[in-house]
Amino acid sequence: MSSLFNVIFTTEFAFSVLRVTTPILFAALGALISNRAGIINIGLEGIMLVAALSGVVVSAYTGSSWVGLMGAVLAGTLISGILAFFTLHFKTHIILGGVAINMFASGGTVFILYLLSGDKGSSTSLPSKVLPSVDIPLLKDIPVLGPIFSGHNVLTYMSIIAVFVVYYMLKRTPLGLRIRSVGENPQAAQSVGVSVVKVQYTALLLSGFFAGLGGAYMSMGYLSLFTRDMTAGRGWIAIAAESMGRSTTVGTTLTSLLFGAADALANALQVLKIPAELIGTLPYVTTVIGLIVYAVSESRKRNRKLKRLEKKS
Amino acid sequence: MMPNQLLEMKNITKVYPNGVVANQNVQFSLAEGEIHAIVGENGAGKSTLMKMMFGMEEPSEGEIILRGKQVLLASPQDAIDHGIGMVHQHFMLVPSFTVAENMVLGMEPKKGVSINYNEAVRMTEEMSKKYNLLVNPKAKVEDLSVGMKQKVEILKALLRGAEILILDEPTAVLTPQETEELFRELTQLKQQGHTIVFISHKLKEVKAICDRITIMRAGKSEGVFWTKDVTEQEISKLMVGRDVVLRYDKEKKPYGAPILSVTDFSLADETGKALLDKVAFKVRGGEIVGIAGVEGNGQTQLVEALTGSLAVRGGNVAIKGTDIQGYDIRKIRSLGVSYIPEDRMxxxxxxxxxxxxxxxxxxxxxxxxxxxxxxxxxxxxxxxxxxxxxxxxxxxxxxxxxxxxxxxxxxxxxxxxxxxxxPDLLIAEQPTRGVDIGAAQFIHQKLIELRDGGSGVLLISADLNEILELSDSLLVMYEGQIVAYLEEPWAVSEEELGLYMLGINRQDEQQIRRAVEA
Structure with missing residues (x-):
């Protein structure tokens, strides 16, 4: 047990929590935006995967990690745009479209990887670039805080900025107001001339944009290469984080951190003599427990409300 | 006669793709600054006419003339651009938003990239003051009462420049106090030069505030009247009428034992508004009991309670002597109850x-x-x-x-x-709505066969033919109460029935009590 504490109560562990939270957080913000517009983006996992590969490929061919990042984000937005086109234009069910995107991404990325590198497992032979890590002056010299918060990948900092941007966008801008109105009462939005389809398009594109950032981080920050199915369910965890966070920006961020912590713990515990397979399930078990806690608290709240109403009448 | 024709709808016909003719050669004209009522029973075509006026539907034939010019209203946005606003029966509001946010949605005032929320609040306050419709701009809509929500809806339309305001059965959801307040507000709006279209089937209200009345029946306009020139009786006569009279031969037999007995059954919604108020009646074996009434006067809730989709509390309903308190649908059915629901789809x-x-x-x-x-x-x-x-x-x-x-x-x-x-008891709710005459007659025969076989039938219908000809006894519901019990429905004139249905007349307690005691 003491060895467990030795693992957790270290600055390295806290640092790694932020490190592994980044991709989940990006994707969860994507899930948040589309969900608030009343359209659930099931394709996040696939979008991240495509973005991760695109980042590697573009950076390898251009020699610039920044151009690679742009490529990744563009690819993510594009895939999300395709999903939006099928869902909103042709009225395919979003779940079907999302599943198609995910399956296409899983197979398609391996196919393209093989075409370009001759390898079906990873992109080791591609000279891809990595986005830089940033030491924050002053902060880096503060004990405890410095080693936790300084020296992260530039995208980790961007993910934190993104939280504020999304919060502000949803709460304060006309677009945010329209996104929320469309998600809550599309007829009301329609009746005052807000185009529901247009708002949902925008929301899905933004959702793809953020998932794209998450994908880029996977292959150009978290790791320095692309490996087959490297997102490993983070897109799904992000959807869970969003719903457990009750579709609020703050809640989504906190649950993303919780899942990140579970992920980091799984990594850290690998030094102990616990079967790696068991530890590997930790983030997923957390997801399930989290959703159960959420469901129970919600139904209790509902029951209380019903009882209050009954008393009144 | 009217000085300023603001809007005219000429020879409007609307045929829906499924072949239903909702409006047939309807004439409607609106004068500037009046409150104009459109009255008619459910299905008379009022809503369809309004939808065309607000651009939600396009007429199959006919033209709409606004301020002397023909206009094409292809969407609600078109109507809004022409200064026509509508307050829907189901509010078009976002519950989690504040009043101000709902007001400006789609036309948000901006400061940089963000919404100028203070400006939105100011705009709301300004409108609120100008029209004397008091709302709190910062309150969340979900916390507001129904009456308040309606004010927000009216303000929303006014903010978008509505000069013509269409209100679709605005009082259906209001308490009497809220209704009075609404009427004061509407009168003020009228004084400020707005023109109001008031859709309703409550004649008292129409008489109270409207200048003119257009009466609709079965998709046609039955005429336009100055409110002060017609009595409620005359309106009711034009609204409620039978086109064809069907006759059925029914064997006269003594009734059997009571199968359904409802005693002093009351029900309120979550805001405390009474939906059913001390409803009491009996259905005996071999009897068809009809319930007439304009829709929305408690019939739906009564049927839901009797069939188990709404929980009955307090032991007021018994089927064949068994109290159905706490019974679910299957248990109620197992007592020998059948149910033909209103909505077959x-x-x-x-x-x-x-x-x-x-x-x-x-x-x-x-x-x-x-x-x-x-x-x-x-x-x-x-x-x-x-x-x-x-x-x-x-x-x-x-x-x-x-x-x-x-x-x-x-x-x-x-x-x-x-x-x-x-079944021992058949509850038939609008059993022949939207059904061709042949099938309707066939269904009527089947109901009579059941009755002759000794079963009880409870028939709820808005079709006067059906209810008057089939029923052995007839109850009329108005605002959740039984206002009349009639023993020989076939002998009742539709004028008389109309007066009960529209709440103009009601029997005294003793006469109504016969529904239980007879």
Whole structure:
């Protein structure tokens, strides 16, 4: 047990929590935006995967990690745009479209990887670039805080900025107001001339944009290469984080951190003599427990409300 | 006669794709600065006419002339741009938003990239003051009362420059106090030069605030009147009427024992508004009891309670002597109750399932229909074939999906199912709505057959023909109460019935009590 504490109560562990939270957080913000517009983006996992590969490929061919990042984000937005086109234009069910995107991404990325590198497992032979890590002056010299918060990948900092941007966008801008109105009462939005389809398009594109950032981080920050199915369910965890966070920006961020912590713990515990397979399930078990806690608290709240109403009448 | 014709709708006809003629050569004209009522029963075509005025539907024929110029209203946005606003019966508000946010949605004032929320609040306050419609701009809509929400809706339309305001049954959801307040506000709006279209079937209200009245019946306009020149009786006579009189020969037999007895049954919604108020009546064996009334006067809730989709509390309803408090749908059905729901598409039938599946959906779980987990398909097929023949359902066979049948044939399947279990009590809610005459007569015959066989039938219908001719005794509901009990419905004139239905007349307590004591 003491060895467990030795693992957790270290600055390295806290640092790694932020490190592994980044991709989940990006994707969860994507899930948040589309969900608030009343359209659930099931394709996040696939979008991240495509973005991760695109980042590697573009950076390898251009020699610039920044151009690679742009490529990744563009690819993510594009895939999300395709999903939006099928869902909103042709009225395919979003779940079907999302599943198609995910399956296409899983197979398609391996196919393209093989075409370009001759390898079906990873992109080791591609000279891809990595986005830089940033030491924050002053902060880096503060004990405890410095080693936790300084020296992260530039995208980790961007993910934190993104939280504020999304919060502000949803709460304060006309677009945010329209996104929320469309998600809550599309007829009301329609009746005052807000185009529901247009708002949902925008929301899905933004959702793809953020998932794209998450994908880029996977292959150009978290790791320095692309490996087959490297997102490993983070897109799904992000959807869970969003719903457990009750579709609020703050809640989504906190649950993303919780899942990140579970992920980091799984990594850290690998030094102990616990079967790696068991530890590997930790983030997923957390997801399930989290959703159960959420469901129970919600139904209790509902029951209380019903009882209050009954008393009144 | 009217100085300023603001809006005219000429020779409007609307035929829906499914062939329903909702409006037939309707004339409507609106003068500047008046409050103009459109009255008519449900299905008279009021809503369709309004939808065309607000750009939600386009007329099949006819023209709309606004300020002397012909206009094409292809969407609500077009109507808004022309200064026409509408307050829908179901509010178009976002519950989690504040009043100010709802007000400016779609036309948000900006400061940089963000919404200028203070400006939105200021705009709301300004409108609120100008029209004397007091709302709190910073309150969340979900916390507001219905009356408040309605004010927000009116302000929303005014903020978008509405000069013509259409209100679709605005008082249906209001308490009497809120209604009075609304009337004061509408009168003020009128004084400020706005023109108001007021859709209603409550004649008292219409008399109270409207200048003119257009009466609609069965998709046609029955005329325009100055409110002060007509009495409620005259309006009711034009609103409520029968086109064809059907007659059925019914055997006169003494009634059996009471099958359904309802005693002092009251029900309120979550805001405390009374939906049912001390309703009491009996249905005896061999009797068809009709319930007449304009829709929305408690009939729906009564049927929901009797059939188990709304929990009954307090021991007010007994079927064959059994108190049904806490009973669910299946338990109530097992007492020998059948139910023909009003909405056959949503409640009465499973559209994609076959005719035979639909026919056994109330008894698939009985020993007669299954051997444990397996259905007795031969027996079911035989039953289906017999019923299809007996009820003359026009179809390609028992395996045809019910959704492919015409409305009349679909309804026959529903009626066949509900009659085939030999019920002691049949609750028939609008059993022939949207059904062709042939099928309707057939269904009527079946109801009479059940009655002659000693079952009790509770018939709820907005079709006067049906209710007057089939019923052995008739109850009239108005605002959740029974306002009349009539023993020989076929002898009742529709004028008399109209007066009860529209709340102009009511019987005294003793006469109404006969529904229980007789």
């Amino acid at each position: 949503r409640q009465g039938a499973a559209k994609d399932a076959s005719i035979s599946d639909n026919l056994i959906s109330t008894q698939y779980n009985t020993k007669a229909m299954n051997n444990g987990p397996f259905l007795k398909s031969k027996k079911i097929a035989k039953l289906a074939t017999t019923l299809i023949e007996e009820f003359r359902v026009r179809c390609s066979g028992p395996n045809q999906p019910i959704g492919m049948l015409s409305g009349g044939n679909m309804q026959k399947v529903v009626v066949a199912r509900e009659c085939s279990t030999a």
